Amino acid sequence: xxxxxxxxxxxxxxxxxxxxxxxxxxxxxxxxxxxxxxxxxxxxxxxxxxxxxxxxxxxxxxxxxxxxxxxxxxxxxxxxxxxxxxxxxxxxxxxxxxxxxxxxxxxxxxxxxxxxxxxxxxxxxxxxxxxxxxxxxxxxxxxxxxxxxxxxxxxxxxxxxxxxxxxxxxxxxxxxxxxxxxxxxxxxxxxxxxxxxxxxxxxxxxxxxxxxxxxxxxxxxxxxxxxxxxxxxxxxxxxxxxxxxxxxxxxxxxxxxxxxxxxxxxxxxxxxxxxxxxxxxxxxxxxxxxxxxxxxxxxxxxxxxxxxxxxxxxxxxxxxxxxxxxxxxxxxxxxxxxxxxxxxxxxxxxxxxxxxxxxxxxxxxxxxxxxxxxxxxxxxxxxxxxxxxxxxxxxxxxxxxxxxxxxxxxxxxxxxxxxxxxxxxxxxxxxxxxxxxxxxxxxxxxxxxxxxxxxxxxxxxxxxxxxxxxxxxxxxxxxxxxxxxxxxxxxxxxxxxxxxxxxxxxxxxxxxxxxxxxxxxxxxxxxxxxxxxxxxxxxxxxxxx
Amino acid sequence: xxxxxxxxxxxxxxxxxxxxxxxxxxxxxxxxxxxxxxxxxxxxxxxxxxxxxxxxxxxxxxxxxxxxxxxxxxxxxxxxxxxxxxxxxxxxxxxxxxxxxxxxxxxxxxxxxxxxxxxxxxxxxxxxxxxxxxxxxxxxxxxxxxxxxxxxxxxxxxxxxxxxxxxxx
Numbered sequence: 001x002x003x004x005x006x007x008x009x010x011x012x013x014x015x016x017x018x019x020x021x022x023x024x025x026x027x028x029x030x031x032x033x034x035x036x037x038x039x040x041x042x043x044x045x046x047x048x049x050x051x052x053x054x055x056x057x058x059x060x061x062x063x064x065x066x067x068x069x070x071x072x073x074x075x076x077x078x079x080x081x082x083x084x085x086x087x088x089x090x091x092x093x094x095x096x097x098x099x100x101x102x103x104x105x106x107x108x109x110x111x112x113x114x115x116x117x118x119x120x121x122x123x124x125x126x127x128x129x130x131x132x133x134x135x136x137x138x139x140x141x142x143x144x145x146x147x148x149x150x151x152x153x154x155x156x157x158x159x160x161x162x163x164x165x166x167x168x169x170x171x172x173x174x175x176x177x178x179x180x181x182x183x184x185x186x187x188x189x190x191x192x193x194x195x196x197x198x199x200x201x202x203x204x205x206x207x208x209x210x211x212x213x214x215x216x217x218x219x220x221x222x223x224x225x226x227x228x229x230x231x232x233x234x235x236x237x238x239x240x241x242x243x244x245x246x247x248x249x250x251x252x253x254x255x256x257x258x259x260x261x262x263x264x265x266x267x268x269x270x271x272x273x274x275x276x277x278x279x280x281x282x283x284x285x286x287x288x289x290x291x292x293x294x295x296x297x298x299x300x301x302x303x304x305x306x307x308x309x310x311x312x313x314x315x316x317x318x319x320x321x322x323x324x325x326x327x328x329x330x331x332x333x334x335x336x337x338x339x340x341x342x343x344x345x346x347x348x349x350x351x352x353x354x355x356x357x358x359x360x361x362x363x364x365x366x367x368x369x370x371x372x373x374x375x376x377x378x379x380x381x382x383x384x385x386x387x388x389x390x391x392x393x394x395x396x397x398x399x400x401x402x403x404x405x406x407x408x409x410x411x412x413x414x415x416x417x418x419x420x421x422x423x424x425x426x427x428x429x430x431x432x433x434x435x436x437x438x439x440x441x442x443x444x445x446x447x448x449x450x451x452x453x454x455x456x457x458x459x460x461x462x463x464x465x466x467x468x469x470x471x472x473x474x475x476x477x478x479x480x481x482x483x484x485x486x487x488x489x490x491x492x493x494x495x496x497x498x499x500x501x502x503x504x505x506x507x508x509x510x511x512x513x514x515x516x517x518x519x520x521x522x523x524x525x526x527x528x529x530x531x532x533x534x535x536x537x538x539x540x541x542x543x544x545x
Numbered sequence: 546x547x548x549x550x551x552x553x554x555x556x557x558x559x560x561x562x563x564x565x566x567x568x569x570x571x572x573x574x575x576x577x578x579x580x581x582x583x584x585x586x587x588x589x590x591x592x593x594x595x596x597x598x599x600x601x602x603x604x605x606x607x608x609x610x611x612x613x614x615x616x617x618x619x620x621x622x623x624x625x626x627x628x629x630x631x632x633x634x635x636x637x638x639x640x641x642x643x644x645x646x647x648x649x650x651x652x653x654x655x656x657x658x659x660x661x662x663x664x665x666x667x668x669x670x671x672x673x674x675x676x677x678x679x680x681x682x683x684x685x686x687x688x689x690x691x692x693x694x695x696x697x698x699x700x701x702x703x704x705x706x707x708x709x710x711x712x713x714x
Contacts, residue, residue, distance in 0.1 A: 041697070043606075043607070043678075043695075044607070045606070045607030046607060096607070096608050096670060096671075096672060097672070121607070122606075122607045122608035122670055122672060122675075123606060123607070123608045123670050123672050123675040123676070123677045123678075123712070529691070532602055532604075532682045532691070533602075533604045533647075533680045533682065533691075533693050534693070535691070535693060535694075
């Protein structure tokens with residue numbers, strides 16, 4: 001198989017990968033709606049003064065509307081703002097009947113979330129209206145955005161990789177530059193075009209806009225309002241600056257363009273999941289420590305291939321082989337750290353689309369590292385003894401590396417579009433404190449504006465203490481009539497065990513007992529009887545070791 | 546029209562036949578025309594296991610107005626009214642005009658082998674085809690039934706469902 005054939009196969013793989021990305025078309029979003037007031041399907045006795053939505057992180061409002069049963073908009077909030085809580089005042093004295101609240105917001109990682117909830121004033125309807133905000137176009141835009149992002153990654157990798165390569169081999173800059181100028185030129189162009197296209201696709205996702213030329217202006221403005229615009233503008237400018245400084249025929253500098261090109265890679269930290277992770281002071285540097293060496297590495301395969309066509313390529317390959325392992329070590333370590341920050345649990349790795357894509361990526365990276373090791377310790381030493389044969393063999397393996405690298409970039413582009421388990425965790429539990437040092441397990445949940453924190457210590461089969469801490473809206477004290485726990489483990493065939501939790505302090509209810517007798521995933525349902533007629537129910541899975 | 550009606554009746558009969566009659570609070574009637582005044586009975590057909598019923602408390606849902614409970618021999622009748630609206634100081638000497646929030650019949654004894662019906666007169670809301678749910682708490686010498694879980698479409702019926710009155714056009 002020649003290098004050219006392998007490259008052709010790589011392009012095919014990329015096509016298949018992107019096709020998969022398009023068909024998967026993930027339309028998820030990454031901020032999570034925690035609670036609404038009134039709650040979905042709530043029946044309120046009198047019309048509320050306002051409707052409020054609470055998310056796990058600050059979101060940007062695209063719209064929120066309240067419609068009556070005939071579909072008339074009776075209240076609407078203007079776009080803008082950046083808060084975790086959105087409140088929409090309602091006009092006074094709404095008559096009895098059903099109401100729909102439909103909303104669309106952007107999370108800080110530039111993904112749109114929309115939904116609809118229903119509530120009734122007065123009597124509950126026989127049949128609740130269908131409350132499904134169907135995104136019609138956003139999923140397709142999401143697929144296009146993933147393809148576009150993969151191409152953008154590739155362009156950035158090529159430009160930065162080639163620029164850094166020339167800097168490292170500066171003795172041969174005069175030979176390498178003319179060889180690489182046209183591929184780098186194409187990559188700069190691709191990078192700028194995909195940066196602009198990213199703004200449009202983001203706008204399409206935000207607005208759920210149809211594919212019509214008339215909407216391009218709206219899509220552009222909506223896209224520019226997201227964090228994507230920062231990355232797009234910075235990346236396009238830095239790519240053009242790299243071209244200007246390092247690749248024009250009269251250019252001589254090697255390090256200045258490399259610094260600019262690396263800065264272009266760093267723009268990737270301006271948008272995406274890492275921005276919204278709670279610890280972004282940590283995730284952003286870790287992301288950069290992962291993405292910069294990774295993209296430089298993948299991007300250096302092309303110049304290495306081209307250099308190996310000529311005899312002086314041996315020198316370049318030897319030098320590359322000395323430097324690359326340091327970068328690889330950093331990128332793998334940072335990649336593992338990022339994976340931990342986004343996934344958190346083993347279940348998250350195997351049970352979610354994000355985790356599965358991540359596993360696939362890890363397998364491909366493993367294969368890539370294996371080939372890199374063969375290159376480094378078997379083929380590179382041969383360059384001195386049997387240069388021509390070794391160069392031919394190296395060109396084949398580097399082409400395979402390039403193919404794997406492109407596939408990995410494509411998967412990474414899909415990952416950027418898929419909600420990480422970290423954000424899904426927030427959907428069921430707002431505060432998730434699982435401290436490895438302390439035995440035990442704790443989750444928090446909000447229902448009907450009241451917060452319950454449930455702790456099980458030590459969360460090992462046998463005797464456990466189950467503690468429930470309750471707070472009302474605005475973190476006020478509440479004094480329920482009773483707090484009941486119902487413990488079940490369907491996998492072990494254990495039907496609910498119902499226990500009253502005695503009050504041990506203000507808002508604290510606790511029971512110590514042998515009920516959690518077998519390991520496995522238990523479901524703990526907490527019924528809080530607020531008064532004779534009102535009950536709030538929380539339910540959480542509790543892993544017992 | 547009549548075919549539809551008879552089909553609906555048949556379905557209703559089938560549903561009634563297959564639904565376990567025990568462990569529920571029954572409403573008499575089970576449905577009524579919207580925007581009319583009716584006397585609605587809450588039928589208590591059992592106690593808490595073997596323990597006799599000692600109190601029946603009903604919460605009045607929103608939209609139901611002009612509530613008048615029927616006193617019952619051997620039971621103490623208490624009416625809990627909502628707070629008078631702010632600025633209604635002039636009405637303070639007429640507290641009986643504030644809307645009824647809850648009605649409690651307490652202090653009686655209803656042995657498990659007997660049944661009894663507790664009546665309220667009320668004006669029903671003008672929302673045909675809706676179901677009005679009346680949360681009921683049934684207290685016994687030992688134990689309590691809280692009929693406060695509203696059945697949800699597509700969900701299994703709760704263990705202690707809230708009785709619902711269907712409003713017809």
